[in-house]
Amino acid sequence: MSPTTNAESLRADSARVRARMLAAARDRMAAGGLDLSMNAVAKAAGVGVGTVYRHFPTRQALLESLAAQSLETLVATAVAAAREPDVGTGLAALLRAGLRIQLSDPALAEVLAAVNAVCAETLDLSRDLAAAIATLLDRARTEGAIRPDLTADDLRRLLCGLQHAVRIGATDDDADRYLDILLAGLRP
Amino acid sequence: MSPTTNAESLRADSARVRARMLAAARDRMAAGGLDLSMNAVAKAAGVGVGTVYRHFPTRQALLESLAAQSLETLVATAVAAAREPDVGTGLAALLRAGLRIQLSDPALAEVLAAVNAVCAETLDLSRDLAAAIATLLDRARTEGAIRPDLTADDLRRLLCGLQHAVRIGATDDDADRYLDILLAGLRP
DNA sequence: TCCTTAGCGGATTAATTATCCGTTTCTGCG
DNA sequence: CGCAGAAACGGATAATTAATCCGCTAAGGA
Numbered sequence: 001m002s003p004t005t006n007a008e009s010l011r012a013d014s015a016r017v018r019a020r021m022l023a024a025a026r027d028r029m030a031a032g033g034l035d036l037s038m039n040a041v042a043k044a045a046g047v048g049v050g051t052v053y054r055h056f057p058t059r060q061a062l063l064e065s066l067a068a069q070s071l072e073t074l075v076a077t078a079v080a081a082a083r084e085p086d087v088g089t090g091l092a093a094l095l096r097a098g099l100r101i102q103l104s105d106p107a108l109a110e111v112l113a114a115v116n117a118v119c120a121e122t123l124d125l126s127r128d129l130a131a132a133i134a135t136l137l138d139r140a141r142t143e144g145a146i147r148p149d150l151t152a153d154d155l156r157r158l159l160c161g162l163q164h165a166v167r168i169g170a171t172d173d174d175a176d177r178y179l180d181i182l183l184a185g186l187r188p
Numbered sequence: 189m190s191p192t193t194n195a196e197s198l199r200a201d202s203a204r205v206r207a208r209m210l211a212a213a214r215d216r217m218a219a220g221g222l223d224l225s226m227n228a229v230a231k232a233a234g235v236g237v238g239t240v241y242r243h244f245p246t247r248q249a250l251l252e253s254l255a256a257q258s259l260e261t262l263v264a265t266a267v268a269a270a271r272e273p274d275v276g277t278g279l280a281a282l283l284r285a286g287l288r289i290q291l292s293d294p295a296l297a298e299v300l301a302a303v304n305a306v307c308a309e310t311l312d313l314s315r316d317l318a319a320a321i322a323t324l325l326d327r328a329r330t331e332g333a334i335r336p337d338l339t340a341d342d343l344r345r346l347l348c349g350l351q352h353a354v355r356i357g358a359t360d361d362d363a364d365r366y367l368d369i370l371l372a373g374l375r376p
Numbered sequence: 377t378c379c380t381t382a383g384c385g386g387a388t389t390a391a392t393t394a395t396c397c398g399t400t401t402c403t404g405c406g
Numbered sequence: 407c408g409c410a411g412a413a414a415c416g417g418a419t420a421a422t423t424a425a426t427c428c429g430c431t432a433a434g435g436a
Contacts, residue, residue, distance in 0.1 A: 037423065038424070042385090049386070053425065158369070165349025168303070185369035199403080236416030238394090242414075
């Protein structure tokens with residue numbers, strides 16, 4: 001079994017413990033940022049360190065599992081945005097959601113920025129996200145709403161950059177303005 | 189003496205060793221990213237670990253000392269940009285230089301993004317940079333070249349964001365396009 | 377109920393970070 | 407020039423953190 005596999009077909013106790021660990025990790029992360037120690041997670045979840053390492057062989061694997069849920073939400077948002085009748089509205093909604101969700105889940109910000117994923121599920125979701133963004137961008141391009149040279153990867157990177165800019169001590173109002181600036185810059 | 193003080197009024201050997209350590213740290217960083225271990229720096233510089241810790245009590249202090257030189261360059265560029273006859277040209281030059289220098293020196297990227305500096309010199313340079321940017325933005329604003337609500341801090345953050353976007357696997361061409369997008373977005 | 381085996385837990389080992397103090401090296405002064 | 411005092415070096419060592427390994431527990435099918 002892949003250590004980062006999703007909850008299906010796990011032994012009952014294993015699934016329980018896995019959930020406890022993810023909850024504990026989320027909690028730790030909310031408290032102290034990205035640099036959670038495996039030991040701390042284990043203690044918070046009331047399990048042994050070995051158990052944490054078995055489920056998540058590496059820190060990156062743990063982060064990806066944490067980010068998976070947020071990533072699903074983001075993919076859903078992107079798909080919805082791609083279907084939005086008004087392309088401009090859809091694009092704005094996607095950027096806004098992408099920013100907000102990254103800010104609320106540092107693990108997702110990390111995973112979105114990472115060049116290559118560790119676990120297969122993340123890879124799939126990333127592909128889905130890229131596809132949805134590409135669809136939206138295609139529509140926007142044919143309508144002349146954006147620069148023609150903009151790719152889905154560009155948008156992903158710019159979104160990560162935007163997140164970084166906001167994380168560096170910006171207020172919510174600042175974030176809105178930066179979003180506005182990016183949207184304006186994307187036009188042809 | 190402040191451990192991060194600049195080379196003046198140090199004992200001759202001390203200055204020598206300090207320079208060796210900074211060079212070693214730069215080298216290590218070029219090789220393996222931001223997460224250089226003090227031990228590795230010490231070994232590379234041919235000094236004891238204690239010496240490294242005496243000069244740079246914390247990793248952040250070492251990073252700031254590394255970044256200081258790049259930061260000086262950036263300040264000089266910003267001052268020159270603020271004097272540029274054509275405001276648009278000056279702004280473009282500043283952003284381009286700010287991006288390039290951050291990419292070439294990860295320590296600077298870290299320091300620029302940091303909310304509060306550890307050593308006084310960095311603080312001074314940061315202030316100078318902010319002042320130069322503010323001057324440039326004031327001029328641009330009165331000429332109507334940029335959105336009126338843009339502050340020097342905004343520009344700093346956006347520049348850090350841009351750096352992040354590029355670092356995430358973008359090519360040089362991508363970087364130019366992102367720069368273009370940001371510049372376009374800054375207009376009123 | 378029993379047997380097999382996946383999975384748990386934490387003691388143990390490895391790696392890293394940070395401190396402390398005996399020794400060396402510099403520099404001002406006689 | 408050579409000595410005294412101070413400043414700085416260096417690495418052994420303590421403290422913290424990461425990662426592994428294996429004996430034991432308990433889940434779930436026969």
